Amino acid sequence: MTTPRVAEAGDPFPLQLAEALRGNGLRPGLAELTAAAEHVRAARDAFAAWLRDLVADDAMVADIAKRSYWHPNGFAKIVLHTGVEPDFRVRLHVWPSSDTPSRGESNPHSHRWEFASHVLTGTGMHMVEFTEAAEGGRPFRRYRYGTDPANPAALVADGEAGLKRRATRHVEGGGTYRCDTAIVHTVRPIDAGLTATVVIQGPHLTPTTVVYCEPGESDDQPNGELTPDDFAALVTAVLASLESEAAR
Template sequence: MSTTPIVAADHAFPRFVAEALRGNDSRPSLLQLEAAAEHIRGARRAFAAWLRDLAADRAAVAEIAKRSYWHPNGFAKVVLHTSIEPEFRIRLHVWPRSEMPSRGESNPHSHRWEFASHVLAGTGMHMVEFAETSEGGKPYRRYRYGADPADPASLTADGEVRLRRRGVPHVQSGDVYTCDTSIVHTVRPIDAELTATVVVQGPRRTPTTVVYCEPGESDDQPNFDLTGADFGELVSELLASLDSEVAP
């Protein structure tokens, strides 16, 4: 019997996801991203096994930590896997258990890429979708993310607008949610318990995206480094939550 450890980078799970995305075009469509998220929903134990293997692979942990970060509102954006052919990413967003409900991503924003997301752990996600309006609504300052070639992560001022609510979708535990580049929304967990979503992110479709801040709110909202130890703790807490779901 071989004792050679599994190399996380060569794990079968991301290859299975890639197969769900593979088609005539190397740039997956939103429908293909949704199919991949549905695949993950149906293979939660395989996903958990992949997480365990990643956490046990020092090189993989170092690489994941390098491309991941803590959002200023206190949740982790973890890039587990990147692929060029087909072009996609598998991301894990984790809101650790806390005494207060997380604000999530409280600034209305859009995305440069399409994605499909599966609620892996927790009660679910509360979202509010917005649209710019000439009458009513609330005033915001609009910024462009990715507009400055010298500093792609900075926000560039792009005028003052008003936003109105156009929908309040809730995504429950186990659900799959899709989002295209036209959607402007905020996202937060429904409660203060551990919440995690798996995001299958497609290729970039637009050069910039929009972020809105309320008047007087600073646009300086830096991300924070995520360490290998942080990743290990998040995976440990998440796996414990998943194991408790299937315990007899």
């Protein structure tokens, strides 16, 4: 059996994460995804250096912007890196400073993949986890995401459901959070300040996932275009926040 190569400090940052993800040599599971998120936490200076390299490369900025977008609730989902062996993505989620706290992802939803995230900068994140209730619960309309081959981002109606709160979690700045495909949750920053998380996403495990909308809420919630200028401005703001935190 071949001994896995150990990542070194001088490796490109995505390669460091790939080594943390290889683990038992199979597809990355929650343990490996969490190890990669913990590597981001432990190597924040190296991660910041990688961000500076990315934002200084015009071609890379344009490429990243093409595969990224603004969520309809006002935060940016930026795909910094996609890996094949192992299969993973590195995403940067950024909630810009606002006069009021961001709604974050206010529709209860699950994911087609497992992930672990690290709160890179900001006060932290608030998560509420839900479960469907056979009786009672708050009424929602259930939709399936990913079922329409012609429009994978479309929400396809899938009946009604009652949801009850299962757990409430707070992850403070610098902390990590892990999530599997069975969890239905909402996510929002704790306050209205700039908040950024680094999400280490594993491979797709299910073809579809669920999204719940309140009765009367529109299911037409298109993503917004994220431009290269948006990407540069967001990363510059995140880097400035990291430098300010380091100075304190």
